Amino acid sequence: MTTFHVRFGLTPEDERCLLFGARLASSCVAPLFVWIPDDLAARRLLKKQPAATTVYMEEDAILKHVRRRFVHEDLHTSYMQLMLGDLHIDTSRVSESLLIGSSFATTHPAFSYVVPKDETDLRARGDGSICVPLGNGDSARRVATFVLPLAAKLGVSVVFYHTTWLDPKLLADAAPERHMLPAVAEHLRAMRAEAAALGVSCEAVIEAASTVDDGILRFALHRNCSLIAMARSVQIGRGSHVDQALARSVIPVLVVGRSAQ
Amino acid sequence: MMAIVFVMYLCKVIAKLIIGYSVHSPMITGDGWHNVADLLEVVMVIVAVRMARRPADEDYPFGRKNVESIARAMIGVGLLLAALRFVGASVAGLLSYAPELDRAVRGVVPFLPHHQPLQMGSGIAPWVISVTAISVGLSFVVSRHEIRVGKTHGHPSMVADGEETKSDGLIESAILIGICAEYIFRAPWLEYIFGLGVAALISRTGLELFLGGWRALLQKSLGREVETALKEECGKIHGVATVEQITTFTVGSLAVCIIKILTDAPANAHDDIKKALKERLAKRLVELGHEDATFHLRFSRTPHCWQRVAYAVVSDGSAHAVATDLEEATHFAVCNIKRGIAERWWLEKLPSADQGECVSWLEDKRVEKLYFFGDRQPERHGNVVFDGVPTYNLRTLGLLDH
Numbered sequence: 311m312t313t314f315h316v317r318f319g320l321t322p323e324d325e326r327c328l329l330f331g332a333r334l335a336s337s338c339v340a341p342l343f344v345w346i347p348d349d350l351a352a353r354r355l356l357k358k359q360p361a362a363t364t365v366y367m368e369e370d371a372i373l374k375h376v377r378r379r380f381v382h383e384d385l386h387t388s389y390m391q392l393m394l395g396d397l398h399i400d401t402s403r404v405s406e407s408l409l410i411g412s413s414f415a416t417t418h419p420a421f422s423y424v425v426p427k428d429e430t431d432l433r434a435r436g437d438g439s440i441c442v443p444l445g446n447g448d449s450a451r452r453v454a455t456f457v458l459p460l461a462a463k464l465g466v467s468v469v470f471y472h473t474t475w476l477d478p479k480l481l482a483d484a485a486p487e488r489h490m491l492p493a494v495a496e497h498l499r500a501m502r503a504e505a506a507a508l509g510v511s512c513e514a515v516i517e518a519a520s521t522v523d524d525g526i527l528r529f530a531l532h533r534n535c536s537l538i539a540m541a542r543s544v545q546i547g548r549g550s551h552v553d554q555a556l557a558r559s560v561i562p563v564l565v566v567g568r569s570a571q
Numbered sequence: 572m573m574a575i576v577f578v579m580y581l582c583k584v585i586a587k588l589i590i591g592y593s594v595h596s597p598m599i600t601g602d603g604w605h606n607v608a609d610l611l612e613v614v615m616v617i618v619a620v621r622m623a624r625r626p627a628d629e630d631y632p633f634g635r636k637n638v639e640s641i642a643r644a645m646i647g648v649g650l651l652l653a654a655l656r657f658v659g660a661s662v663a664g665l666l667s668y669a670p671e672l673d674r675a676v677r678g679v680v681p682f683l684p685h686h687q688p689l690q691m692g693s694g695i696a697p698w699v700i701s702v703t704a705i706s707v708g709l710s711f712v713v714s715r716h717e718i719r720v721g722k723t724h725g726h727p728s729m730v731a732d733g734e735e736t737k738s739d740g741l742i743e744s745a746i747l748i749g750i751c752a753e754y755i756f757r758a759p760w761l762e763y764i765f766g767l768g769v770a771a772l773i774s775r776t777g778l779e780l781f782l783g784g785w786r787a788l789l790q791k792s793l794g795r796e797v798e799t800a801l802k803e804e805c806g807k808i809h810g811v812a813t814v815e816q817i818t819t820f821t822v823g824s825l826a827v828c829i830i831k832i833l834t835d836a837p838a839n840a841h842d843d844i845k846k847a848l849k850e851r852l853a854k855r856l857v858e859l860g861h862e863d864a865t866f867h868l869r870f871s872r873t874p875h876c877w878q879r880v881a882y883a884v885v886s887d888g889s890a891h892a893v894a895t896d897l898e899e900a901t902h903f904a905v906c907n908i909k910r911g912i913a914e915r916w917w918l919e920k921l922p923s924a925d926q927g928e929c930v931s932w933l934e935d936k937r938v939e940k941l942y943f944f945g946d947r948q949p950e951r952h953g954n955v956v957f958d959g960v961p962t963y964n965l966r967t968l969g970l971l972d973h
Contacts, residue, residue: 318962318967319967319968319969320960320961320962320967320968320969321912321968321969322910322912324969346962346967347964347966347967349890349892349963349966351889352890352891352892352963353892353963354890355885355887355890355891355892356885356892356894356895356899357899358895367944368944368961368962368963368964370946371945371946371960371961371962374961375946375961427809427810427836428812428836429809435806435808435809436807524843527840528843528846531810531843531844532846532847532850534807534808534809534851557837558837558840559840559843560809560836560843560844561809
């Protein structure tokens with residue numbers, strides 16, 4: 311992943327996303343593209359100056375505003391680039407891009423995006439691990455492919471979390487690992503190898519929680535994870551774990567898009 | 572455990588009273604009677620522990636663990652009195668070497684006890700020394716075990732009784748030294764010097780126990796250090812904006828923490844935050860020496876300031892843009908702002924081209940700020956501040972959806 315993208319806005323959520331993105335980009339030494347929504351019809355109403363002048367005027371005012379904000383937060387604007395118009399990313403770079411903000415959730419399902427919730431910094435609550443929940447599907451593998459390089463750049467550890475149904479053939483108090491399906495064990499092994507190759511420290515936690523969503527959120531909060539990274543399964547119609555996490559989590563949630571391989 | 576302590580004290584009482592009366596030793600006899608009081612104390616601790624074990628109910632929402640604090644404070648007072656008695660006996664013993672000074676001191680302190688030297692034949696001395704030595708050993712072994720069991724099971728009254736038993740061991744050591752000093756080294760004054768040191772140790776333990784019980788009964792806080800640590804721990808949990816209020820106290824060995832948390836998290840996340848907070852805070856309290864704790868967490872939304880602002884807008888009915896000045900504007904977009912978000916906004920036609928009339932109109936509408944597009948310095952006009960926003964686009968301002 312090489313680029314971060316955020317939409318400029320003046321609401322508290324937009325401001326949080328901008329700061330979150332700026333800090334993330336700064337930590338990864340990667341460019342941050344700040345997209346300024348354009349409204350040609352509205353711009354034409356401002357008759358005191360040509361429409362093109364309005365664009366420059368807005369860009370200049372936004373740059374000053376962002377600089378003031380960044381200086382206040384002790385951030386640099388050198389890696390930030392203002393972009394006019396709606397988000398546009400070359401198709402070949404989609405898998406390398408991370409969008410910041412919940413507004414991208416519905417408009418760009420192919421993209422990976424992170425919802426910072428109420429945080430302005432991934433490390434606001436300390437150097438917590440990135441929590442990657444996994445099931446027997448392959449969505450966690452997609453997450454790992456996307457998140458492990460990010461974790462390597464940020465220098466944080468990753469914790470793979472799996473909550474399993476109890477196998478009726480085994481004693482209920484047997485170690486949760488024994489209740490785990492073979493497919494999960496296989497995914498876990500592959501992801502551990504991937505993490506080791508990138509030099510990311512990782513661990514796996516297997517539990518038998520009452521429900522998956524409860525388990526993920528309780529575990530991530532208890533472990534003080536800084537991010538929950540998930541991917542939507544293509545088979546799920548309604549009630550995906552991603553939707554549940556987005557609705558309930560107070561920890562930033564990263565949703566890996568379908569284009570990420 | 573308490574049954575063992577009871578049996579130990581019973582044996583001590585029988586042995587000490589028999590030997591004390593047979594050798595005419597007021598110190599041993601007195602200590603025997605002191606152990607009778609210890610027996611009653613053990614009964615009190617047994618009752619207190621049983622009561623404290625009863626679960627919380629509607630009448631006693633925090634349980635009955637404070638009954639142990641009462642027992643703890645009483646044992647503390649008992650130890651302070653025992654230390655005072657021991658100081659008196661030791662000082663009287665030392666003064667017996669200087670009769671003139673003894674008379675002078677008794678003139679000022681008339682209640683000083685009279686010195687009663689040991690009257691023991693050499694034939695019985697080994698028996699007395701053996702019994703006292705066994706008693707010392709028993710006291711230290713049993714007290715150590717009692718304190719450990721009390722701490723493990725969270726019974727401060729049992730810990731206090733263990734401390735009391737340890738103090739008994741120290742008193743018995745002083746007596747043993749006195750007996751040995753008199754019959755082996757012919758220097759009984761050693762007992763009194765040692766006795767003063769023992770009295771100091773006992774009074775310190777007594778004071779600690781009394782203050783511990785007193786503080787728990789008066790619901791003293793766990794201390795600034797603990798509360799700061801708990802606040803820091805809360806701040807590490809996602810979803811917690813700030814800790815508005817923290818109240819801590821103890822009920823027996825139970826640490827009670829009532830914490831009011833400000834949060835902007837949605838209501839459906841409160842349970843998750845609460846569970847995580849309870850687990851993390853309990854772990855932190857264990858590190859700080861409080862094994863048993865209960866948490867009462869209350870969540871409130873962060874306070875918000877309601878504000879009304881307006882944007883000078885150019886509008887053709889379908890498209891809207893923030894105007895650069897009043898001359899250009901056709902409408903005011905009046906917004907009710909809560910937590911930085913425009914919860915409600917509507918368009919009003921500009922009342923007049925005149926700035927003064929516009930300001931009066933805005934004042935009537937209780938508008939505090941009027942924004943224009945562009946980088947400009949805030950400027951006050953009447954009760955309204957004219958200010959700039961870096962965009963003309965209502966979507967960027969959050970007034971229209973993306």
